[in-house]
Amino acid sequence: MTVQYVCRHCQSEIGNVLKEQVTDHDLGFTQLTEDEKQQMIQNEQDGAKKVQVICEHCYEAQQRNPALHELDYWIH
Numbered sequence: 751m752t753v754q755y756v757c758r759h760c761q762s763e764i765g766n767v768l769k770e771q772v773t774d775h776d777l778g779f780t781q782l783t784e785d786e787k788q789q790m791i792q793n794e795q796d797g798a799k800k801v802q803v804i805c806e807h808c809y810e811a812q813q814r815n816p817a818l819h820e821l822d823y824w825i826h
């Protein structure tokens with residue numbers, strides 16, 4: 751199974767993990783509720799998982815301007 755990590759803000763690909771079986775623990779999602787997980791993880795048609803995360807760049811932008819946190823998308 752391929753797990754693809756994509757920034758939810760700028761859509762850039764952060765990384766790929768290839769595993770036979772991926773648990774929530776592997777993904778670091780043990781702290782999240784089922785609803786939160788469903789929002790963050792998309793199951794692709796080919797069986798891969800796409801995880802919406804936040805990249806370093808967008809994280810820093812958010813730290814500098816917390817109002818951006820209110821928006822799902824913005825232009826750099």
Ligand SMILES: [Zn+2]
Nearest residue numbers: 757760805808
């Ligand atoms: Zn980003």
